[in-house]
Amino acid sequence: MSAKAAILDGIRRAHGRGPLAQPPQPLPAAAIPARARDSGPAAVARFCAMAEEASAQLVRLASLAELPGAVKAEIARQKLDPAVALAPDPALIELDWTGLAVRRGPARPDDMVGVVQAFAGVAETGSLVLLSGPRSPTSLNFLPDLHIVALEAKKIVGGFEEAFAKIEREAGGMPRTVNLITGPSRTGDIEQTILMGAHGPRRLVVALIGDA
Amino acid sequence: MRSQPGSLKTNAKAALADPVLKAAMAKLKTGFRSKRAIAVDRLPEFDALRDRGQAMKNHVLANLDFYLEQFAARVEEQGGGVHWCRTAGEARQAVLDICRGQGAKMVTKGKSMISEEIGLNDWLIKHGIETVETDLGEYIIQLRHEAPSHIIAPAIHVNRHQVADAFRAAHTDLDAARPLDEPRQLLDEARAMLRQKFLAADVGITGANFLVAENGATAIVTNEGNGDLTQILPKAHIVLASLEKIVPTMADAATVMRLLARSATGQEATSYVTFSAGPRRPDDKDGPKAFHVVLLDNGRSAMLGGPFQDMLRCIRCAACINHCPVYGAVGGHAYGSVYCGPMGSVLSPALGGLAEWAEMPNASTLCGRCEIVCPMRIPLPRMLRHWRTREFERHLTPLPVRAGLAAWGFLATRPTLYHLAMRLAMPVLAWFAKGRGRLADLPLAGGWTASRDLPAPEGETFQAAWARRKRR
Numbered sequence: 001m002s003a004k005a006a007i008l009d010g011i012r013r014a015h016g017r018g019p020l021a022q023p024p025q026p027l028p029a030a031a032i033p034a035r036a037r038d039s040g041p042a043a044v045a046r047f048c049a050m051a052e053e054a055s056a057q058l059v060r061l062a063s064l065a066e067l068p069g070a071v072k073a074e075i076a077r078q079k080l081d082p083a084v085a086l087a088p089d090p091a092l093i094e095l096d097w098t099g100l101a102v103r104r105g106p107a108r109p110d111d112m113v114g115v116v117q118a119f120a121g122v123a124e125t126g127s128l129v130l131l132s133g134p135r136s137p138t139s140l141n142f143l144p145d146l147h148i149v150a151l152e153a154k155k156i157v158g159g160f161e162e163a164f165a166k167i168e169r170e171a172g173g174m175p176r177t178v179n180l181i182t183g184p185s186r187t188g189d190i191e192q193t194i195l196m197g198a199h200g201p202r203r204l205v206v207a208l209i210g211d212a
Numbered sequence: 213m214r215s216q217p218g219s220l221k222t223n224a225k226a227a228l229a230d231p232v233l234k235a236a237m238a239k240l241k242t243g244f245r246s247k248r249a250i251a252v253d254r255l256p257e258f259d260a261l262r263d264r265g266q267a268m269k270n271h272v273l274a275n276l277d278f279y280l281e282q283f284a285a286r287v288e289e290q291g292g293g294v295h296w297c298r299t300a301g302e303a304r305q306a307v308l309d310i311c312r313g314q315g316a317k318m319v320t321k322g323k324s325m326i327s328e329e330i331g332l333n334d335w336l337i338k339h340g341i342e343t344v345e346t347d348l349g350e351y352i353i354q355l356r357h358e359a360p361s362h363i364i365a366p367a368i369h370v371n372r373h374q375v376a377d378a379f380r381a382a383h384t385d386l387d388a389a390r391p392l393d394e395p396r397q398l399l400d401e402a403r404a405m406l407r408q409k410f411l412a413a414d415v416g417i418t419g420a421n422f423l424v425a426e427n428g429a430t431a432i433v434t435n436e437g438n439g440d441l442t443q444i445l446p447k448a449h450i451v452l453a454s455l456e457k458i459v460p461t462m463a464d465a466a467t468v469m470r471l472l473a474r475s476a477t478g479q480e481a482t483s484y485v486t487f488s489a490g491p492r493r494p495d496d497k498d499g500p501k502a503f504h505v506v507l508l509d510n511g512r513s514a515m516l517g518g519p520f521q522d523m524l525r526c527i528r529c530a531a532c533i534n535h536c537p538v539y540g541a542v543g544g545h546a547y548g549s550v551y552c553g554p555m556g557s558v559l560s561p562a563l564g565g566l567a568e569w570a571e572m573p574n575a576s577t578l579c580g581r582c583e584i585v586c587p588m589r590i591p592l593p594r595m596l597r598h599w600r601t602r603e604f605e606r607h608l609t610p611l612p613v614r615a616g617l618a619a620w621g622f623l624a625t626r627p628t629l630y631h632l633a634m635r636l637a638m639p640v641l642a643w644f645a646k647g648r649g650r651l652a653d654l655p656l657a658g659g660w661t662a663s664r665d666l667p668a669p670e671g672e673t674f675q676a677a678w679a680r681r682k683r684r
Contacts, residue, residue, distance in 0.1 A: 010513040011280075012277055014514065014515075020278050024275040033255060035255070132496060164465075178486070190375055191236070199348075
């Protein structure tokens with residue numbers, strides 16, 4: 001008997017039954033907490049409050065066209081070289097990046113700044129939803145020290161369930177990787193003291209575009 | 213699964229005399245415990261979520277064969293491999309075979325308790341594969357050649373000076389005179405060292421907090437980002453997971469996410485929750501080219517349908533550990549198992565056999581705090597008692613304890629005899645106390661009086677006093 005058959009057989013024997021004749025009746029949908037049911041401006045307000053609480057830095061922009069200016073300002077503030085690794089996303093590529101050395105594609109080890117666009121935001125926790133794909137290589141979310149994420153305010157949903165449904169509806173199902181990102185990387189492994197900038201980005205900047 | 217040789221009793225005695233451990237344990241209250249309480253208070257629906265989490269996991273366990281097959285089919289449809297393993301040995305071999313198939317010389321690892329359970333690191337290293345833990349806590353204990361002493365904070369027993377010593381001993385290429393006094397300096401050094409490992413690894417191994425049956429996704433809930441660098445940079449990603457990690461849908465994953473972050477670290481959400489499904493897609497510019505899930509049973513299917521099935525609802529948040537007065541006194545290593553505290557004391561005998569782990573269910577005061585904070589409402593004290601009963605029934609209890617319990621049982625089930633014995637004993641004990649109201653020393657009860665006094669009876673039994681007052 002294969003290990004698979006043995007394990008499945010063991011489960012069935014423990015329950016005193018054979019294979020199920022039909023799929024089990026799914027449980028009724030769970031109630032969603034009130035704070036995960038916001039929409040419109042309330043969702044945007046909660047997203048901002050929760051993201052800042054998780055130590056993300058927020059910049060509000062009227063349109064995506066303002067993104068390069070905001071990136072330049074942040075790079076100047078951090079005294080970094082004027083270079084970015086940019087997600088190969090047509091909406092980002094077509095912007096005017098004059099004054100910055102731009103390289104498109106997945107992150108390289110020495111990239112200090114990664115710029116990507118989020119698929120959605122989750123208000124209940126201030127989380128960004130990033131999907132892997134040709135336009136958004138996952139390595140950009142983890143290798144650079146400074147992670148700058150553009151998020152259209154109208155893409156903010158109330159809770160996790162809505163975000164997952166949106167992936168099914170608008171992205172055609174699961175990509176290889178879905179990253180929910182809430183603030184920069186951190187650790188509490190030395191004497192239970194929280195420190196930012198563990199292995200992933202030391203800083204997370206959310207460039208919030210437009211209004212709900 | 214063993215984290216330390218020796219009996220729990222002798223380990224605990226040594227742990228109680230360890231000042232570094234004592235200082236670390238003192239921080240539990242202001243750290244994990246108060247953060248959890250604040251986070252739980254902020255979510256009015258927390259108890260409703262616990263009910264839902266419990267119902268959902270019960271449903272999964274009742275239909276585990278169905279959901280496992282569904283999960284495996286989805287993984288395979290997406291081009292991933294699923295390796296069903298009955299035992300720790302099968303799982304170790306499956307991982308080694310995948311690594312050899314990739315021609316791997318070095319693997320990086322995200323934090324995984326399954327890896328600790330099956331002793332994966334030693335096995336891979338023995339077979340010539342450099343194996344590097346990348347979670348900061350796991351990295352520290354790997355350098356110190358230790359097992360984790362906590363399921364989510366593996367190096368909780370270590371202080372910053374000990375971390376500095378471990379780094380100086382391991383990172384010999386760096387300037388010996390560099391300052392390593394501050395946690396920030398230690399973290400930056402680990403970050404720099406491990407970056408090189410992430411970039412050079414051939415295979416990345418992570419655990420899984422849940423496996424989603426409907427779409428074949430595996431998920432890790434983390435804060436450092438090491439689990440992500442571990443899985444996206446190498447050419448192959450191996451996920452190690454035990455059978456009960458299944459949730460039916462992404463919406464069910466949302467329920468567990470809300471319970472887990474708050475119960476574990478008191479966060480609303482951890483920095484990263486990452487769902488990975490299959491290898492990189494044809495158009496993707498990065499990500500692993502191969503994806504394998506190693507599914508481990510190792511005694512879990514045998515827990516179904518019995519008194520310990522509820523333990524399989526555990527989501528490994530460590531709330532029971534953080535709130536346990538025994539863990540808070542002796543730390544995790546004393547238990548001897550990589551699964552420590554209340555959850556470990558129920559799980560270890562189920563996975564490793566009661567004969568090996570009979571001491572663990574006894575390392576509890578049965579105060580019940582663990583059950584109060586458990587997000588999945590696992591009746592831990594009831595199951596600890598159940599193990600104690602079995603231990604007694606199977607004659608695993610030491611003879612003096614057995615004889616004492618048998619004598620007590622004989623007396624306690626015969627009311628007339630019991631009352632007579634008490635009437636005789638009370639005045640004797642009162643006399644021993646010599647009017648001080650407490651006993652500092654008592655024959656046959658040295659274990660109690662060694663560390664605290666026993667309150668002395670006043671000379672009359674409760675029942676006698678009750679009867680006397682009633683007559684009045």
